Amino acid sequence: MSEGIDEADRPAEVTGGAPDLFSKFDPLIQLRTNLLSAGQEDPFGLVMEKVISPTEAICNGRQTILLGTYNYMGMTFDPDVIEAGKKALDDFGAGTTGSRVLNGTYAGHKAVEEALCDFYGMKHAMVFSTGYQANLGIISTVAGKGDYIILDIDSHASIWDGCKLGDAEVVPFKHNDIEAMEKRLKRIPEGAGKLVILEGVYSMLGDIAPLKEMIRVAKENGAMVLVDEAHSMGFIGPNGRGVAEEQGCLDDVDFVIGTFSKSVGTVGGFCVSNHPKFEILRLVCRPYVFTASLPPSVVATACTSIRKLMHAGNKRAHLWENSKTLHKGLTDAGFQLGTSEPQSAIISVIMPDLERGAAMWEALLHEGLYVNLARPPATPANMTLLRCSLCAEHTAEQVQTIIGMFQRAGKTAGILG
Numbered sequence: 001m002s003e004g005i006d007e008a009d010r011p012a013e014v015t016g017g018a019p020d021l022f023s024k025f026d027p028l029i030q031l032r033t034n035l036l037s038a039g040q041e042d043p044f045g046l047v048m049e050k051v052i053s054p055t056e057a058i059c060n061g062r063q064t065i066l067l068g069t070y071n072y073m074g075m076t077f078d079p080d081v082i083e084a085g086k087k088a089l090d091d092f093g094a095g096t097t098g099s100r101v102l103n104g105t106y107a108g109h110k111a112v113e114e115a116l117c118d119f120y121g122m123k124h125a126m127v128f129s130t131g132y133q134a135n136l137g138i139i140s141t142v143a144g145k146g147d148y149i150i151l152d153i154d155s156h157a158s159i160w161d162g163c164k165l166g167d168a169e170v171v172p173f174k175h176n177d178i179e180a181m182e183k184r185l186k187r188i189p190e191g192a193g194k195l196v197i198l199e200g201v202y203s204m205l206g207d208i209a210p211l212k213e214m215i216r217v218a219k220e221n222g223a224m225v226l227v228d229e230a231h232s233m234g235f236i237g238p239n240g241r242g243v244a245e246e247q248g249c250l251d252d253v254d255f256v257i258g259t260f261s262k263s264v265g266t267v268g269g270f271c272v273s274n275h276p277k278f279e280i281l282r283l284v285c286r287p288y289v290f291t292a293s294l295p296p297s298v299v300a301t302a303c304t305s306i307r308k309l310m311h312a313g314n315k316r317a318h319l320w321e322n323s324k325t326l327h328k329g330l331t332d333a334g335f336q337l338g339t340s341e342p343q344s345a346i347i348s349v350i351m352p353d354l355e356r357g358a359a360m361w362e363a364l365l366h367e368g369l370y371v372n373l374a375r376p377p378a379t380p381a382n383m384t385l386l387r388c389s390l391c392a393e394h395t396a397e398q399v400q401t402i403i404g405m406f407q408r409a410g411k412t413a414g415i416l417g
Contacts, residue, residue, distance in 0.1 A: 035358055043361045043373040053077055054265075054393040059370055065398060065405075067388045068372040072345045073234045073315055074393030075265030075305045085266075088300035095295045100127075101282060104293030112303040116272055119306050120241055120256060124278040127270045127299070129291055131230055131259025132158040134269030137287035138226065138255060139197065140166035147193035150184050150218075152176065152209070154202055154380050156228065165287075168195070175202075175380065178213050185221040194223035200243030201231035204379050204387065205338030206346025208232075212247040219252060226255040234263025234309045235316055235345055235392075263309065266301045268294050315392040319345055322390045322399050329403035334416050338385065348374075349386040349406075356413060357384035363409035369402060 036042060041060065050058040054074035055066050075081055088108055098104035109127060116125035128134040139162030143149050147168040151159060154175040163170045171188070173180040181196070188194055196218040198209050211227065218225050229242030237245030240263070244250040254275060260268035271281075282288060294302075320342075327342035330349060338348030351357030354375050361373040364386070372387040379385055390399075410416035 070262045073263040084304040085297040085301040088296040092296035108299040112299045115306040120272045122272040125272045131269035133287045136162045137285040141285040143168035143195045151197040196223045200229040201344040206344045212249045224254040228257045230259045260302045264305045319392040345390045347388040351384040360413040363412040367405040369405045
């Protein structure tokens with residue numbers, strides 16, 4: 001047996017005539033087995049033994065530059081954020097052991113919701129234990145039986161799962177296609193409830209949505225609008241409120257979904273809104289009602305981080321420079337990127353196939369660089385991507401180093417000539 005392949009990873013035999021519930025995973029098990037049997041390091045089993053800073057860690061025993069963490073604003077090691085978490089841990093203990101509607105609301109939970117209202121300039125905020133739960137909860141609760149959800153085909157898994165949990169009819173449209181979205185809206189029966197779901201930044205390719213025009217079309221057709229700004233909060237827009245702010249249409253958005261696990265630098269999810277009936281969701285949203293609330297230390301770090309992000313204009317400007325520099329450097333080196341121009345802090349490098357993508361990922365890791373390997377079916381158009389997410393704490397020198405690493409790894413893996 002090849003080193004690194006556990007016997008449990010091999011396709012299981014069906015015994016006693018009983019159907020194997022794991023048989024549906026056999027193609028993926030075989031794919032993973034094939035990769036690892038060739039001596040490939042597991043691209044989905046990376047271990048960070050020590051995190052040195054927002055941009056460096058010891059990964060699989062190597063000093064490594066981090067370019068795949070979504071830590072866009074570098075808040076994970078901010079001294080004020082860390083101190084707030086320590087104090088809350090001392091003052092309130094390790095956890096709440098309860099739901100927000102029972103014993104799980106502490107002063108910190110109200111404080112972080114107030115910080116979100118101030119950050120977005122909205123009246124209501126609702127914090128969930130993860131960003132995934134925020135989409136799961138809001139979508140499945142707001143759009144019910146007899147309603148229609150119109151969404152971009154490239155929407156995040158948490159959005160699709162929110163649709164599955166609810167009873168609404170789901171109508172997808174081609175990625176970022178305004179005309180296709182409008183056609184589907186016009187086919188919906190008159191009088192039906194309609195929710196259009198969009199993302200500010202799409203996490204696979206790092207491209208942005210034409211929100212201003214899409215929201216106009218949605219409103220003209222009587223739909224409410226939910227925008228997931230997980231990958232733009234803190235970075236895009238004059239105040240870091242996201243693509244909707246950047247495009248001047250935030251006031252027309254009914255619900256903004258976001259996460260604490262990207263620019264905020266901790267964990268959790270949220271929804272902000274100006275809808276006058278929004279607060280009733282606290283009593284009817286199952287993923288909110290039936291799960292334990294975030295630990296006091298987590299909401300304290302999130303609250304402090306959000307307050308600091310309100311005044312992070314210099315960091316936003318530096319992150320934009322990093323994005324422009326990396327995009328140009330990789331393009332000039334001969335790589336095919338997911339966008340023709342830098343649109344966000346995500347730079348995706350398109351690989352010929354999974355095998356060569358995995359080889360490139362490993363070559364980069366040996367160079368001392370960690371990126372995300374993204375594969376079908378999660379990626380659009382069955383592409384294999386090396387997904388890079390820049391950080392405001394990456395220095396200009398680090399970005400130049402990263403470009404050199406890509407050039408050398410590209411030659412090693414046979415991606416560049």
